[in-house]
Amino acid sequence: MILQDEAGLRRTLETMADEIARAAPPGAPVGIVGIRRRGEVLARRLRAMLEARGVALHHGALDITLYRDDLSTIGPNAMLRGTEIAFDVRDHWIVLVDDVLYTGRSVRAALDALVDLGRPRAIRLAVLVDRGWRELPIHADFVGLKVETTAHQIIKVKVHEVDGEDGIECVESE
Amino acid sequence: MTITETQRPVWMRRHLLQMDDLAREEIEHILDTAEGFKEVSTRSVKKVPALRGRVVVTMFFEESTRTRMSFELAAQRLGADVIDLQERMSSTKKGESLIDTARNIEAMGVDVMVLRHPAAGSATHLSQSVGCCVVNAGDGQHAHPTQALLDLFTLRESKGRIDGLKVAIVGDVAHSRVARSNLRGLLKLGAEVTLVGPPTLVPRAFEALGARVCHDFDAVLGEFDVINMLRVQNERIESSVFPSVREYVQFFGMNAERLRRCRPDVLIMHPGPVNRGIELAADVADGPNSSILRQVTNGLAVRMAVLFLVNQAATGHAA
Known part of the structure; x- marks a missing residue:
């Protein structure tokens, strides 16, 4: 089932950019950091939208592979892409971006990875889709789309840069 | 994800x-x-x-x-x-x-x-x-596989590729695990390898592994993108397969004069620790073509x- 097409995804991101622009504390340096890979793509798009709204900000990408609590069970499939954050995170108001918020474990890993780089002034979480089923006490500050799901469903966020097309889908797992 | x-x-x-x-x-x-x-x-x-x-x-x-x-x-x-x-x-x-x-x-x-x-x-x-x-x-x-891997990493980092690169490994190839491991890795990734040194230290038998063997460093100096200088091992100097140190330096040592006849962007590698003045002159080891410290970091x-x-x-x- 298609939840959003290309135009819908763009409108959702525009709305999120509005909310982030309103929440950004005036005067503080702002950073936007995407979790690799699709979060990174979304963060790059949000950055352009925020700059169009007059928000100056730094941009980075976070690889959380080494911080995952299931690293010992994902096996040799783990592919390290590397963290690329060229700015000093200290004192920045940072928006962490991921595509889907599910158990909260990726975000937990990302928070650990981020604070190892320095001490940000604050970290906020922006997700395109919140599908529920949290296993950790983590919530998002900016949510594009809230979806009620069953445990057997998979939320697929597709972006041009990785998947060749834009959209959000909900599929039943076999 | x-x-x-x-x-x-x-x-x-x-x-x-x-x-x-x-x-x-x-x-x-x-x-x-x-x-x-x-x-x-x-x-x-x-x-x-x-x-x-x-x-x-x-x-x-x-x-x-x-x-x-x-x-x-x-x-x-x-x-x-x-x-x-x-x-x-x-x-x-x-x-x-x-x-x-x-x-x-x-x-x-x-x-x-x-x-x-x-x-x-x-x-x-x-x-x-x-x-x-x-x-x-x-x-x-x-x-010594991790030495070969870090050399390949350094080489790829500074040249952007390994395929088709012309690489020389110079020195006591016969007794060197660094040379053996590097040779295997370089050939697998598509580099052309020339082994350089006196016949006692670089026997023709290495040609069977897919490398070129050369006993005259000066004749081929200008060909290489990368020159990996092996360490002269002290215990080997005493043995009969090794020429005198002076003779070795004269024919196979990398110095400023030889470096001038190399390609200007040649990468000079060394697995360390360097015998300054023997296989590598101090000014070359510390010069802009040297990747010695980068190899350690990598x-x-x-x-x-x-x-x-x-x-x-x-x-x-x-x-």
Whole structure:
């Protein structure tokens, strides 16, 4: 089932950019950091939208592979892409971006990875889709789309840069 | 999500023993992974929890402070606990006591053994005798895979590719595990390798491995993108296969005068520690073409990648 097409995804991101622009504390340096890979793509798009709204900000990408609590069970499939954050995170108001918020474990890993780089002034979480089923006490500050799901469903966020097309889908797992 | 589900995982090995074992795509996977680890050393907290709760033991039966430190720091940056076996072994009872020692250490709950040993084949022997991961940090004149990998990494980093590069390995090729491992790795990744040195140290037999053998350094000097200068080993100087030091320096030493006849962008590599004034003149070792210190820095990232990958293969459930 298609939840959003290309135009819908763009409108959702525009709305999120509005909310982030309103929440950004005036005067503080702002950073936007995407979790690799699709979060990174979304963060790059949000950055352009925020700059169009007059928000100056730094941009980075976070690889959380080494911080995952299931690293010992994902096996040799783990592919390290590397963290690329060229700015000093200290004192920045940072928006962490991921595509889907599910158990909260990726975000937990990302928070650990981020604070190892320095001490940000604050970290906020922006997700395109919140599908529920949290296993950790983590919530998002900016949510594009809230979806009620069953445990057997998979939320697929597709972006041009990785998947060749834009959209959000909900599929039943076999 | 950062985890890519590939059909078939590229890396499945619990041990890193010799370059001969590795396919081209496995070598490239290590280099790619090392690239991701290089960034960790630039952080304010130079540490990731990937090997947290794991134990790495360094077992060096042959002194090499720098290689041991590099492995220990790499393990620590991955969050592993590191212990160091301080024991010199008598050469008379190598095989048996090495395995005995290793089994005792393994019983303490060790996950990865890093072995440096004067006997060729000892790392392979160890890997067949213990259940934990084994990384070869140099076995006799046989292999030194992490040195080859860090050289390949440095080479790829500064030249942007390895395929088609013209590489010279100069010096005591016959007795060098660095030369053997580098040769294997370079050929697998598509470089053209020329081995340079006096006939006693660079026998024609190496042509069978796919390299060109040359005994006249000056005649071929200008051809190379990369020149890897091997260390002259002190114990070899006394032996009959080695010319006098003066003669060696005169024909095979890299100095400013020879460097001028090289390609201007030639990369001068050396596995260290350098005998200044013998295989490498001081001004060349410290000059802009030298990658010696970069090799040391990259060695850390490459060893992090190797420790990470063998541990992943051992603990992860393959898809």
